[in-house]
Amino acid sequence: MTQATEEKKPPNIDIYKAWCKACGICVAFCPTGALARDETGSPYVKDPEKCAKCGLCELRCPDFAITVHEKKERQARGGQ
């Protein structure tokens, strides 16, 4: 049971506020809608469960301000 809970854990996405310039690129091109912008335009992780860990936000961030941490455990597919 413990392990199943672990496996469902969504990825850790770090947004390094000190470097982020709130350009909106990561949010606009996230294919799953895991990210969103707050009222100031800054990105935040709205729905980590949705993240597909494609890494595109990290690749396209011009400021190296967003990191998607790969989970140690294999990602559980399907099931809640």
Add this chain to the structure above:
Amino acid sequence: MEEFTKLIHKYLRHDKKFPHVWCPGCGIGIMLGALIRAIDRIGYEKDEVVLVSGIGCSGRLPVYVDFNTLHTTHGRALTFATGIKLAKPGLKVIVVMGDGDAVAIGGNHFIHAARRNIDLTAIILNNSVYGMTGGQYSPTTPFGMRSTTTMYTNIEHAFKISELAVTAGAAFVGRGTVYHAKLLDGLMEKAFLKQGFSVVEVIAHCHTQYGKLNRLGGPVEMLQWQRDHAVTVESAARMKPEEMEDKFLIGVLADRDLPVYTEQYERIRQRAKAGQGKDA
């Protein structure tokens, strides 16, 4: 994905001020990420790499990374790089230029470096404008577009940098966009590994100057434009010419083996040293 960030930090100069100087959403940062990933994949030692740049927003790139770096004068980066390569042929010399740097003031150096097929890699950030100095038109500003020096719209025609490099004799030419970041690191890797003059043209956006004057939106809209107008060489082969009219090609545009200047030069040196005559 975490490892990407780790390696970005491995190559950054931590005594420099971050976040970097570029405007929010500027593509130069994306290009820097691609460059670092490509270098890391090949596994060059930091001391083996020399990054040479001219002046411009793109010219500031080497400032941030921990290789041997040389920030030279506007338009002359290739000449400094040529000197370095001839003096120390063992080094991997990479030249980072803007479109103004490479094909306006430095245009002559560019075509002749390609013609000589000297073993250098030129990475050219093409944002269609002089970004740093306030949005003046450059030789890559498209016909009919506005810049601060073509307020009645540009009546000149744009150079196609990659096609120019192919014609001038470069051994490898690839074009990518900052939107297609993964493709970009692949192109850079191929270019770095190529013997001879290799060029990667990076289509990017200057939303604060060119984008604003032409009402093209911010970085997101300009990246969408890249997404919607770039066609890979492979897809283009299956398309009709009229479908390609407002599009541009991305991918490998030339990859050929030609005698490399640096090697030919070394041969002559060896012959002269051995006291062989010119007819040997």
